[in-house]
Amino acid sequence: MNNSREGNSQLALDDGAHIAVIGGGPTGTFFSIFALHMARMIGKELNITIYEPKDFTKDGPGGCNRCGGIISELLVQTLAVEGINLPDSVVQKGIHSYKLHTEQGSVSIATPALEKTIATVYRGGGPKGKVSPDIASFDNFLLEQAVREGAVRKPVRIDRIVLKNTKPVLYAKDAEIQEADLVVGACGINSTAPKIFEQMGFGYTEPEKITAAIAEIGLDEKVIADCFGSSINLFLLPDRNIKFAAMIPKGTYVTLCILGKKVTARTMKDFLNNPVTKAVLPDTMPYEIHCSCLPKMNIRAPKKPFTDRVVMCGDAGSTRLFKDGLGAAYLMGKAAAKTAVFDGVGADEFRANYYPVYKSIIYDNYFGAMLYFVIDIYRKWKYLTKAMIHVVDKEQQSSRDEKILSAMLWDMFTGNERYKNVFMKSLKIRMHADMWEGLFKGLVRGKNETG
Ligand SMILES: Cc1cc2nc3c(=O)[nH]c(=O)nc-3n(C[C@H](O)[C@H](O)[C@H](O)COP(=O)(O)OP(=O)(O)OC[C@H]3O[C@@H](n4cnc5c(N)ncnc54)[C@H](O)[C@@H]3O)c2cc1C
Structure with a gap:
């Protein structure tokens, strides 16, 4: 040209x-x-x-x-303001909370603003072999x-x-x-x-670009309701190749997304066999992967x-x-x-x-990359993972309005906030004080267990 x-x-x-x-x-x-x-x-x-x-x-x-297929609460609302209202046939589920799973425990994070709802959608006609009037x-x-x-x-x-x-x-x-x-x-x-x-x-x-993995796991609707409810299940594991994974409930399927470095079909199998993942999936019922792919991410x-x-x-x-x-x-x-x-x-x-x-x-x-760098350290070092779970748990049970780490994690993995704003929240002193307390407790407990 x-x-x-x-x-x-x-x-x-x-x-x-x-x-x-x-x-x-x-x-x-x-x-x-x-x-x-x-x-x-x-x-x-x-x-x-x-x-x-x-x-x-x-x-x-x-x-x-x-x-x-996660549409952030901000985008759902922005589209509505633009006159683009997502019909019920497009929205597979409204999401009200995240469940964070780590090797050191799990914790639920409720949406910081209760009136807001994340929507989950299918980009195409649905998982392979499943053409349904319920999926648009x-x-x-x-x-x-x-x-x-x-x-x-x-x-x-x-x-x-x-x-x-x-x-x-x-x-x-x-x-x-x-x-x-x-x-x-x-x-x-x-x-x-x-x-x-x-x-x-x-x-x-x-x-x-990097390669990611997606799979559609077919499950009974009731099993999905019991195991996942209306929560996105987020996994932060100390696996070198998996930055994070998410399981997103939609009707009679759960969409699994894995983001990381060298993601292959094998990574997906290893993830599904990880004890932390197995604890989330139903143990009495076999599940089936109906559709999987390895798309690229910019x-x-x-x-x-x-x-x-x-x-x-x-x-x-x-x-x-x-x-x-x-x-x-x-x-x-x-x-x-x-x-x-x-x-x-x-x-x-x-x-x-x-x-x-x-x-x-x-x-x-750039702010996002810095935050993921810190999260990588937290998910890889067990005492920091424990401290993170401790702080989120404490915040979720407290009547205090400001739940800094919970809000940060929520905003980190939804499109609700810019990374810069999440980064700014990370500078708040109170959260660091809570983290040190969690870290100290974890270290003392660890010492007592080995001693
Ligand atoms: C694993 C994974 C999970 C993700 N999860 C989420 C999520 O939950 N929420 C979210 O907000 N984002 C998510 N994303 C990101 C999201 O999918 C993309 O940012 C979004 O699809 C970008 O839209 P686009 O229109 O730019 O590109 P695309 O959606 O890729 O659309 C490009 C279109 O161009 C067409 N095309 C390609 N070549 C040609 C050609 N030569 N001639 C004519 N047409 C052509 C294709 O058929 C396609 O329809 C995820 C991405 C990955 C990889």
Whole structure:
């Protein structure tokens, strides 16, 4: 791609401009919904085509954008304010608490603000082999919203983009598909699509990523209610390869997500055989894994996410480290739409108006990385794990309003708060005093037991 003119003049979207959105996951659909809406506010009509080869009503990995399906309470509320109300068929369960499991004990953390509820969803049509009227896909719901707003959905996989006369032209299977005034790269990182943008040569590189694991465990509804209730079960184990794992109840399934370093199918088996996990699962009943996959997770954003008439968003750009990718998809899709409609689609406009939002997520992830570094120490050293459980337990039983560590852990693993705000909470003296007390008690008990 010839970038010699990049940013040399203001590029605005005219009435009737054509936008090609590569990927109909949450980022692509949020972009489309907001761009169409905002354009109408200023009396313009846009022609938005969403290219999405997947059928999200299908069961199994083929119809699914592989994720834990946790929608933070903040995102549920933000969407409601935007007029996007998740229907009951999409929301599989409302979550009111977390159960934290460690080798040194387990503890429940109730939602810090009782009126708020986390929603769990399926991204596709549900686990493999299970097509049910009770399961409606979150991604399909958003895609239908975008189509209702006026977007056109084409089930096409784009495999090449070239610049002709300063405008990007899209190709699929060597056939020219469309010339666009703007291309939105909302293709995620689970296909070779980011390479298409890399090959355009404007400086974009695929995000750094790790492999995670997801499995859908089929269980009787009553067993799920008894073992999991409406809680997300979070595991912080001293395993080198597992940063953390979560089991998320949904109808007659529990979604297992494992994040860590070298996650493979073997990691999943080892995790399910760990005594801490076994204690949570029912011992009287065999469970079945209906569906599993090893999706990629973005852990470092590319530095150059735009050029004239091209912008990269969501997982293909910057997203929140280890949590709330859907919240980030909303944020970045909306920021790109706002810039494109109100400011323009040139590199200068994206640099001035879209890039600050993009960078704010990168900056916040530095705080996230620091917090995970500390959590890694706590989960690996048993006396610190004990102290953590002691403090959370004490806080949960206390009538004190300020439950600092409980709130920190809650916010750490939900999309409720930015990492920076969680980090700020960690500076409170009272929590450290409680931790030292817990650590001291644990050490004395340990000494007495060995003595
Ligand atoms: C293990 C795991 C668990 C997670 N759990 C959660 C969670 O509980 N909550 C949460 O908020 N986030 C979670 N995430 C993150 C979340 O899944 C992502 O951040 C989110 O899906 C990003 O949305 P996106 O639209 O950018 O990309 P995607 O959801 O990946 O969508 C990209 C779309 O682009 C399409 N596409 C790809 N290539 C092409 C092409 N060439 N042409 C046309 N279309 C194309 C794909 O088919 C896909 O539909 C998790 C991630 C992982 C890996």
